Amino acid sequence: MTKNQTLLNLALTLLPIIASVVISSILILAVGSDPRGVFEKLWEGAFRNSNALAGVLNFWIPLTLASIGLVVTFRAGLWNIGVEGQMMMGAVFASWAARTLVLPTPLLIPIEIAVAMLGGAAWGVLVGLLKTRLGVHEIFGGVALNAIANVFTIYLISGPWQPPEGGSAQATPPFPDYTLLPELSGEFPVSLFALVLTVVAIGAIFLALRGTRWGLELKATGKNPRSALLLGVPTERSALSALIVCGALAGIAGAYRVLFTYDSLRPLASGGIGFLALLVVLLVSMKTLLVPLVAFLVAALFTGSTRLKVALQLDQSLADVLQGTVVLMVLLSNGLRERLALRGRVGEGEPETEFKPIAPVTTEAPTYE
Numbered sequence: 001m002t003k004n005q006t007l008l009n010l011a012l013t014l015l016p017i018i019a020s021v022v023i024s025s026i027l028i029l030a031v032g033s034d035p036r037g038v039f040e041k042l043w044e045g046a047f048r049n050s051n052a053l054a055g056v057l058n059f060w061i062p063l064t065l066a067s068i069g070l071v072v073t074f075r076a077g078l079w080n081i082g083v084e085g086q087m088m089m090g091a092v093f094a095s096w097a098a099r100t101l102v103l104p105t106p107l108l109i110p111i112e113i114a115v116a117m118l119g120g121a122a123w124g125v126l127v128g129l130l131k132t133r134l135g136v137h138e139i140f141g142g143v144a145l146n147a148i149a150n151v152f153t154i155y156l157i158s159g160p161w162q163p164p165e166g167g168s169a170q171a172t173p174p175f176p177d178y179t180l181l182p183e184l185s186g187e188f189p190v191s192l193f194a195l196v197l198t199v200v201a202i203g204a205i206f207l208a209l210r211g212t213r214w215g216l217e218l219k220a221t222g223k224n225p226r227s228a229l230l231l232g233v234p235t236e237r238s239a240l241s242a243l244i245v246c247g248a249l250a251g252i253a254g255a256y257r258v259l260f261t262y263d264s265l266r267p268l269a270s271g272g273i274g275f276l277a278l279l280v281v282l283l284v285s286m287k288t289l290l291v292p293l294v295a296f297l298v299a300a301l302f303t304g305s306t307r308l309k310v311a312l313q314l315d316q317s318l319a320d321v322l323q324g325t326v327v328l329m330v331l332l333s334n335g336l337r338e339r340l341a342l343r344g345r346v347g348e349g350e351p352e353t354e355f356k357p358i359a360p361v362t363t364e365a366p367t368y369e
Contacts, residue, residue, distance in 0.1 A: 016329035023325050045304030050188045052303070057190045058261060059273075059299040060292075061198050062087070062253035066277035067291045068205045069246035074286050075209060076242035077222030082127045082142025083250045084274035085149035086120040090251025091258045092153055093119030095172065095265040098179035098258075099161065105178045109193065112179065113255055120251020123149065124243035132236050138243075154267050161265065171266040181260040191260050201249060206288040218242055250274065276302075283330050 025035035046056050066083055073080040080086075094116035101108055123145060130141035161172045181191040209215040220228035221238040229235045257269045280298060284290035 016326065016333040020326045020329045023329075024321070027321060027325075042301065042304035046300040047304075054188050054190045056296070056299045056303045057195070059303055060296050061191075061194050062256050062270075062273050063277055063280065063299055064198055064292055064295045065201060065249045065253040065256075066274050067280040067295050068202055068288060069249035070277050070281045071286050071288050071291065072205060072209070072218065073242045073246045074281055075215070075222050076218045076239050077225065078131075078138050078239060078242060080124070080127065080142060080243065080246055081139050081278070082123065082145045083246065083277060084270050084272070085142065085146035086123045086247040086250035087254035087257070087270040087274050088146075088149040088153055088268075089123040090116035090120035090247075090254030091265060091269045092149075092156065092254075093251065094255035095156075095161070095175070095258050098175040099172070101179075105182070108179060109181060109259075112259060113197070113252055116251040116255035117248040118251070120247040120249070120254060121244045122247070124247025124250070125240060128240040128243040132239060150268060153265065153269070157265060157267065171262070171264045174263050175259070179259065180263055181256070183260070191256070194256050194260065197252065201252075202288065202292060205245075209288060214238075214241065279327055283327060285334065 028035040028038050045052060047053055066087065070080055070083060094112045097108070097112040097115045101111065103111065126145055127138050127141045130136040131138050157170070157172055163173045181193055183189040184192055209218065217228070217233050217238045218241075220231070220233045221235045225235045225239075228238075253273065254270060257271065257273075258265050262269060276298060277295075280291060280295050283294050
């Protein structure tokens with residue numbers, strides 16, 4: 001790589017950051033506020049003390065787990081929109097274990113996590129079976145299963161698992177203390193067990209995608225399932241295995257929300273983290289080792305936004321505008337990077353392919369046999 005190419009890559013990396021800050025500042029000025037004050041409050045909201053940092057990590061843990069799970073399904077060419085439902089089913093299964101099993105905490109917590117993984121994986125398998133057996137695109141199947149998971153959760157909360165005082169759709173009674181994930185300390189309320197589990201999951205997925213036959217089969221299936229099938233790749237099994245792994249990781253994320261964040265089962269306990277995870281994976285272009293960093297930045301922005309309403313009387317949705325601006329700038333920068341790379345290859349002597357309009361988007365599922 002030449003010096004000019006290195007400088008160009010650096011410029012394209014910094015461009016979306018600078019552009020998003022400038023555009024966000026203009027929008028903040030338009031609503032009559034001081035951009036510097038907004039960014040300062042965002043920083044304070046995320047890093048002002050150990051409790052604030054713990055809040056960022058408590059959001060980062062489930063976001064990272066869902067994101068690395070989505071890296072697997074994206075590698076297999078699957079848009080797993082159903083990750084939200086998989087988180088909810090993981091939360092439901094973990095809640096069942098917390099409400100039903102009476103065991104010592106060191107034994108109960110691994111069982112709760114395992115049960116949550118089973119629930120999320122089962123919901124992921126449903127998406128895969130709808131796609132491979134019935135030809136239902138994973139986007140449509142995932143959206144439908146998300147809704148079913150949410151309705152089922154509300155039924156449990158307002159029905160069989162309702163509080164003793166009567167029906168309520170707010171939350172189940174708090175789980176017993178021995179069923180919950182222990183925190184490091186009152187000044188830094190984060191689960192060390194969940195942190196270690198998340199780091200292990202990141203390393204395991206990275207190694208599995210890069211250094212195993214399974215990872216190569218996922219990549220082949222994602223690139224062209226028909227060609228992969230002709231070359232002997234079990235495309236149906238690869239697709240289902242990707243959804244199982246993603247569902248299991250999403251199940252852990254859901255369990256963390258009910259066993260640590262809320263201490264009870266609530267409607268929409270996933271908190272939209274599954275959809276944020278989709279943005280994270282798009283931003284990192286499916287690079288596993290970049291997921292923790294980008295997820296941390298998103299978690300810090302989301303957590304820090306709570307200070308905007310308190311300190312500056314600004315709506316918390318302003319943080320969503322900032323997130324959307326960053327995403328748009330990064331995607332535009334990546335598109336520009338690809339076009340410049342193509343021109344560079346053409347300039348080095350590779351034949352320029354004839355321009356063809358982009359084919360219309362189709363929801364036809366690839367053939368898995």
